[in-house]
Amino acid sequence: MGEILLQIDGREVKVEEGMTILEAAQSTGINIPTLCYHEKLEPYGACRICTVEVETGGRTNLVAACLYPVQENLVVMTRSEKVDKIRKMLLELMIAHAPEAGALQELAQEYGANKDRFEKEPSFCILCGLCVRYCAEVKKKNAVGFVDRGGRREVIFIPEIAAKECWNCKECFPLCPTEALQAGYLLTEALAFPSGNR
Amino acid sequence: MDNDRIDQIIDKHQGKASSLIQVLLEIQSENHWLPKEALERVSEKLQVPLTRIRHITTFYKAFSLVPKGRHEIHICMGTACHIRGATHVLDTVQDLTGIRPGETDMDLKFSLETVNCLGCCALGPVMVVGGKYHGKIAPTEAEEALKNYE
Numbered sequence: 001m002g003e004i005l006l007q008i009d010g011r012e013v014k015v016e017e018g019m020t021i022l023e024a025a026q027s028t029g030i031n032i033p034t035l036c037y038h039e040k041l042e043p044y045g046a047c048r049i050c051t052v053e054v055e056t057g058g059r060t061n062l063v064a065a066c067l068y069p070v071q072e073n074l075v076v077m078t079r080s081e082k083v084d085k086i087r088k089m090l091l092e093l094m095i096a097h098a099p100e101a102g103a104l105q106e107l108a109q110e111y112g113a114n115k116d117r118f119e120k121e122p123s124f125c126i127l128c129g130l131c132v133r134y135c136a137e138v139k140k141k142n143a144v145g146f147v148d149r150g151g152r153r154e155v156i157f158i159p160e161i162a163a164k165e166c167w168n169c170k171e172c173f174p175l176c177p178t179e180a181l182q183a184g185y186l187l188t189e190a191l192a193f194p195s196g197n198r
Numbered sequence: 199m200d201n202d203r204i205d206q207i208i209d210k211h212q213g214k215a216s217s218l219i220q221v222l223l224e225i226q227s228e229n230h231w232l233p234k235e236a237l238e239r240v241s242e243k244l245q246v247p248l249t250r251i252r253h254i255t256t257f258y259k260a261f262s263l264v265p266k267g268r269h270e271i272h273i274c275m276g277t278a279c280h281i282r283g284a285t286h287v288l289d290t291v292q293d294l295t296g297i298r299p300g301e302t303d304m305d306l307k308f309s310l311e312t313v314n315c316l317g318c319c320a321l322g323p324v325m326v327v328g329g330k331y332h333g334k335i336a337p338t339e340a341e342e343a344l345k346n347y348e
Contacts, residue, residue, distance in 0.1 A: 136247070145249025147256040158248050160238075 006074040021065040021076055022050055032078050033087070033107055035094075035177045036128035037066045041137050047094075047128050049107070051086050053077040062086065084111055092117040094126045098178035101126075124178050124185075125155055131172035141165045144172065144186075157187050159194035166191075199229040201239055208243045215244045219254065222261060230266040230309075267302045267309040269347045271295070272326040275312045278319035283337075287323050288312065290337035294344055307347070 002017045008025055015024040020043060025032050035047035043066040050065040055075035062082065077083065091113040095104050099120055108115060127146070132155060135144045143161040146153060157166065166187055173184060207224045211217035221244070225236055232255060241248045255261040273279075273288050292298055295308045302309040316324050321333030325340055332343050 132249075136249070142247030142249040145247075146253050149257045156252075158252065161248065 004070050004072050006070055006072070006076065008076045009078055015070055017070070019070050021052060021054070021063070021068045021070060021074075024070050025065065025076070025078060030078060032065050034066060035103065035126065036130060038130055038134065038175065041130070041133045043067045044129055044133060047090070047126065049087055049090055051083055051090075053080045053083050087111050088113045096120055097123050098126055100124075101178035103177045123154065126178055127153060127155070128177055130175040130177070131155060134172050134175055139165075139169060139171065141169075155186060157190035159190045162187060162190050163194075199225065199233065199236060201235075203228070204236055204239050205243065208240065213243060215246050218244055218246055218251070219258075222251075222255065226261055230268065230270075230306075231262040231264060234263075265302055265306060267306050269307065269328040270309045270311065270326075271344075272311050272313050272316070273299075274314075274316045274322065274324040274326075276315035276319065276322070279322035279324055282322045282334075284323040286337045287325060287335060287340050290340055291325070291344065294341055308344075 003014050004017050005014050008030055013028050022032055032050050034050045036044050045064040045067045051062055052065045053060050054063055088111045091108045095108055095115050096118040131144050136142050143165050144157045147156050207221055211221055226232055237251050241251050275284050295303055297303050297310050299310050299312045323335055325332045325335050
């Protein structure tokens with residue numbers, strides 16, 4: 001594996017080929033906010049909060065740091081006017097779904113996001129897919145998954161699998177960026193009303 | 199729908215997980231809907247987790263997880279059909295079958311659905327029953343047409 005020299009926030013950084021911008025930044029102690037990223041899981045790029053501005057060949061681009069592989073002489077800006085504006089908007093949208101989420105509130109404060117900009121639609125879920133992917137990739141049980149699409153997309157537990165696997169695991173609960181209780185609620189709902197589930 | 203028939207359909211596709219949607223579509227077209235037992239069987243035979251099958255079957259509108267009637271009625275509510283009196287056709291069909299859009303009657307005879315355009319606006323108002331198009335249909339004609347279905 002060759003080494004690659006790139007610039008993050010004005011600092012020269014030397015990292016291994018094949019790493020993503022996020023990993024490169026983390027290895028040098030530069031913080032990029034993430035919500036759907038987990039080191040044990042494949043990068044997913046759902047939340048887009050890790051958006052950074054990269055400069056290649058004289059023009060800048062907005063990319064998801066958790067997915068974008070490092071390149072020679074890449075210039076990365078983890079905080080710029082554009083990036084901050086995008087993160088602020090994303091947070092305002094997500095906070096309309098999960099108003100009480102601690103992780104979101106902290107970030108909202110940092111980026112000056114207005115919590116009441118959009119009408120509240122508390123689904124308590126930002127569809128980051130951490131629980132779904134953890135169950136599929138790490139535990140290989142597939143007890144929890146997405147259903148439906150678009151604005152109605154949501155996370156449900158499959159009652160038949162959940163009844164067997166979930167009581168002794170619950171490892172997805174603490175992963176949830178909005179509220180661990182949300183997963184608990186969904187699990188209980190699936191087990192108590194198995195036929196009511198789609 | 200029994201398990202033997204499901205197995206037959208799966209075997210036709212060599213039991214490959216990549217044929218999941220084809221298998222589901224065939225079950226759907228024969229049985230008119232996808233019962234939970236069928237999904238479990240498919241999941242087991244194709245080695246696809248039930249979560250993914252749920253994800254796919256709720257994603258595509260071609261699949262139904264609730265019982266559907268033998269004859270699916272689609273009534274176009276697009277602009278052209280609406281102006282030409284589709285609402286009256288819908289009212290008549292609702293009265294005759296006793297079901298509202300999105301519902302299925304008790305004998306599993308009819309399912310009713312409204313659609314937004316069928317692409318043949320010159321035929322409006324249009325009603326489709328089990329794939330057969332009834333164009334320029336008056337409420338009384340709709341009533342007559344539905345009597346021919348068992």
